[in-house]
Amino acid sequence: DAGITQSPRHKVTETGTPVTLRCHQTENHRYMYWYRQDPGHGLRLIHYSYGVKDTDKGEVSDGYSVSRSKTEDFLLTLESATSSQTSVYFCAISIAGDEQYFGPGTRLTVT
Amino acid sequence: TQLLEQSPQFLSIQEGENLTVYCNSSSVFSSLQWYRQEPGEGPVLLVTVVTGGEVKKLKRLTFQFGDARKDSSLHITAAQPGDTGLYLCAGERTGAGSYQLTFGKGTKLSVIP
Numbered sequence: 001d002a003g004i005t006q007s008p009r010h011k012v013t014e015t016g017t018p019v020t021l022r023c024h025q026t027e028n029h030r031y032m033y034w035y036r037q038d039p040g041h042g043l044r045l046i047h048y049s050y051g052v053k054d055t056d057k058g059e060v061s062d063g064y065s066v067s068r069s070k071t072e073d074f075l076l077t078l079e080s081a082t083s084s085q086t087s088v089y090f091c092a093i094s095i096a097g098d099e100q101y102f103g104p105g106t107r108l109t110v111t
Numbered sequence: 112t113q114l115l116e117q118s119p120q121f122l123s124i125q126e127g128e129n130l131t132v133y134c135n136s137s138s139v140f141s142s143l144q145w146y147r148q149e150p151g152e153g154p155v156l157l158v159t160v161v162t163g164g165e166v167k168k169l170k171r172l173t174f175q176f177g178d179a180r181k182d183s184s185l186h187i188t189a190a191q192p193g194d195t196g197l198y199l200c201a202g203e204r205t206g207a208g209s210y211q212l213t214f215g216k217g218t219k220l221s222v223i224p
Binding site: 031033040041042043044045048050058090092094096097098099100101102103104105 | 141142144146151152153154155156159199201203210211212214215216217
């Protein structure tokens with residue numbers, strides 16, 4: 001749905017470079033999440049936000065940072081990308097933290 | 112330790128057959144969701160169950176939440192090729208207080224015409 005977008009949709013980058021992925025919502029939902037999806041591991045939570053400037057770590061937060069300066073935007077930054085961060089990244093939004101609605105995903109390849 | 116175990120991991124059936132996939136845990140969940148994900152897309156929410164023993168139907172899909180709220184099942188009647196996809200269950204643990212979902216690894220369903 002148009003309520004949640006991710007950019008870029010695809011990115012190839014080199015090891016050691018910084019990368020920022022953006023999630024934008026038009027639904028004014030309070031909660032926003034970043035997941036990565038890898039074969040054999042399923043969806044794993046990286047970081048989440050429960051309000052503007054309110055964020056917390058998830059299961060696999062090492063090597064990632066996030067920021068949320070506006071309700072509608074949630075940024076995920078890889079400060080120095082590594083090959084182990086090659087993955088598909090999904091953003092999700094939620095009104096109350098239970099039912100989540102996902103974006104289309106960003107496929108990131110770190111060479 | 113995987114909090115939510117889904118079975119089977121893979122399922123390939125002929126069009127018209129019935130199937131059931133399972134989502135099991137030793138933890139209690141305040142709610143449980145089922146999602147379907149197609150290749151190259153994000154998961155799409157199908158249903159949420161909240162009450163122990165609850166049964167919800169979505170056309171040919173029937174979802175059940177276990178009495179103890181530790182497990183759930185998804186039954187598809189007369190499967191069609193359009194049902195092909197990755198089915199994920201996800202639960203919000205009771206008392207966790209952190210507004211996070213725990214996801215299973217999914218069941219990959221292929222319905223052959």
